Amino acid sequence: MFDAYQRTLAEVEELNMIPVMNLFIVLIPFLLATAAFYQVAVIPTSTPQQVAQPAGDEATDAVMVNLVIAADGALTLSATGGDGDEAKLAALGAELPPVGGAPDVAGLQARLAALKAEYPASETAFILPADSVGVQTLVEVIDGVRERAGAGDAMESLFPVTVLSQFIAPVAGEAGAVDVELSPEGEEPLELLPEPAEGGP
Amino acid sequence: MRSRFLKQAKAPTLMLTPLLDMFTIILIFLIVSFTAEDYDLTLSKDIELPESVSRSMFKPSVNLAVNGSEVSVEGRHVVSLTEGHAPEAAYAAGEIPELVEHLAAYYDELVRPLPGEERADAPAAGDEPVITVQADRGLDYRTLHLVLQSAAKAGFFKYRLAVLKR
Structure with a gap:
């Protein structure tokens, strides 16, 4: 057996x-x-476009953010529009010095979150980088402006509509300006192209 | 006389088990990382895209690439750059004339009406042509802005900055 x-x-x-x-x-x-060993994504953005806007169409719970990126990485944040309370808008602005030679994106996001909490309908941010700012730095700042990490894996939307323009250094005694030319009469207010937060055409 | 203590000769066999283990691991890794996304985007040579946390998906559009030595549209050379910089005259004019001309032709092609349709003065909101910009991460904003300004003069106001997902 x-x-x-x-x-x-x-x-x-x-x-x-x-x-x-x-x-x-x-x-x-x-x-x-x-196999794709890299994954390509895109950041939707636009440049300012001048179009006529119907009078009385301004939302009072929305502001437009202007963010200047200096050559050394310093960020200057300001807001316009909203309910016209200049003192409140000024208090929500900020000057953020660079951290370790790079823009203080975390500090910027905290400021933007405060702005968003105050004016929840706000979506548009003008980004005004200095000429010598690199594309990688610009993308990092745009990432920080568009959204920030929320609870868990979720992302909290901040200002998803970003508009790229150029900061013109101020002449002594004057404030800096965006390189957008108004109409000769200066009557038509500037309206930004609506750009969806995700995707688009 | 052959000793009876010698082992009986046995045909050698390949040990396939470790090879199979390795193949299984590689196969699982490749299947997990496989993406069936179809990018209509040819990454240009000599361009190192910036990294981003953006999750916006790529969509078909006109591809414009800017690296340190040239600007190209849909893979075709349009204008040369010198160490990432256009001629000073272009910065002064706020546009690169060759690029404006080249992109205007694309714009006309994209907004051309179908036979029998009348051409509108401008595309409807949401239907505006879009440009995908591949800009090298080492490029400075001055040149990028000049390229965007040129695109705007050709009629393109919406851009998608191509980035690598972080």
């Missing part, structure tokens, strides 16, 4: 792995050839 058992054991054949190997050898080159 013991001999019969031994014989049975000896007769157990190994699994034939050749078909599995063939399958792997086909699948792996296919997946390697089609």
Whole structure:
């Protein structure tokens, strides 16, 4: 009986792995050839466009944020519009010195969150970088302006509509300006192109 | 005389188990990281895209690439740059004339009405043509802004900055 058992054991054949190997050898080159080792995303943005805006169409619970990025990474935040309370808007503005040579994005997000809490309908931010600001720095700031990490994995939307313009250094005694030319009469207020937070056309 | 203590000669077999283990791990990794997204975007050579946390998906549009040595549209060279800078005359004029001309042709193509349709003065809101801008992360904003200004003069006011997901 013991001999019969031994014989049975000896007769157990190994699994034939050749078909599995063939399958792997086909699948792996296919997946390697089609794999995306980087993932491309986009940041929707726009430049200012001058269009006529109907009178009395301004929302009082929305402000437009102007964010100047200096060459050294310093950020200057200000807001316009809203209910016209200049003192309140001035209090919500900020000057944020660079941290470790880079813009203080965390500090900026805290300020923007305060602005958003005060004016919840706000969505638009003008970004005004200095000429020498690099594209990577610009993208980091735009990321910080558009959203910030919320509870868990969720992202809290801040100012998803970003408009790129250029800061013109102020002449002595004057404030800086955006490079947007108003109409000669100066009658048509500037309205920004509506840009959805995610996706778009 | 052959000794009876010698082991019986046995046909050698390949040990496939470690190879199979390795293949299984590679296969699982590739399947997990496989994405079936179809990008109609050819990343230009010599461009290192900035990294971003943006999750906005790529959508078809006109592709404009700016690196340290040239500006190209849909892979075709349009204008040369010198170490990431356009000629000073272009900055003074606020546009790169060759780029404006090139993009204006694309704009006309995109907003051209179908046969039998009348051409509107401007595209309807939400239907405006969009440009995807691949800008090298080392580029400075002065040049990027000049390129955007040129695109705006050709009729493109909406952009999508291409970035690498972080």
